[in-house]
Amino acid sequence: MIDRFQKHFELMHEQLQWLKDRLGKMCRLMREICYCQNLYGYFSEIVRRAKWVTGDELDDLLLEALSKGLINEDEQKELMRADLIVRGVRERQTAWLVVEVSGTVDTEDVDRAIRRSQLLARCVNEPVLAVVAGEFCPEGVLRHALRNGVCVLLDGSTFSPQRISR
Numbered sequence: 001m002i003d004r005f006q007k008h009f010e011l012m013h014e015q016l017q018w019l020k021d022r023l024g025k026m027c028r029l030m031r032e033i034c035y036c037q038n039l040y041g042y043f044s045e046i047v048r049r050a051k052w053v054t055g056d057e058l059d060d061l062l063l064e065a066l067s068k069g070l071i072n073e074d075e076q077k078e079l080m081r082a083d084l085i086v087r088g089v090r091e092r093q094t095a096w097l098v099v100e101v102s103g104t105v106d107t108e109d110v111d112r113a114i115r116r117s118q119l120l121a122r123c124v125n126e127p128v129l130a131v132v133a134g135e136f137c138p139e140g141v142l143r144h145a146l147r148n149g150v151c152v153l154l155d156g157s158t159f160s161p162q163r164i165s166r
Helices: 002-037 039-043 055-067 073-080 107-121 139-147
Strands: 048-052 084-090 093-101 128-134 151-154 157-159
Touching: 002 039, 002 084, 002 093, 002 128, 039 048, 039 084, 055 073, 073 107, 093 107, 107 128, 107 139, 139 151, 139 157
Parallel strands: 093 128, 128 151
Antiparallel strands: 048 084, 084 093, 151 157
């Protein structure tokens, strides 16, 4: 009898974990859509005239960088997997943002944003900033991000490693 309950409990635990993972993915996708639809609202403290870099535009940019030997194919694929790439104006010049979106921002999100922003910087001749965005960011992760030059967006609040000048 106890074995049967144990198996039932384990099955329920697996199902709950699966649901939690699915819900997390859905929330992340919804956040990405919200950021795309309201770029001005979310990114105005970092860049002015924010524009979403579409897949076609990014693909063209990366194919050119690939043909010039600035990145390799794996790096091209890595950049195409970025959650969001935004272009805008910062300090009177074009600037790019590589944004990683998550419900709860963690150090992997921060490190991925840094890595992808460094790759994009090899493809463009303008400043590139790493950004993480989400609903919640633990204090230690926030410190890690700011220490490494990454901007953090949390539901309308922008945390910057330095005072943002536009």
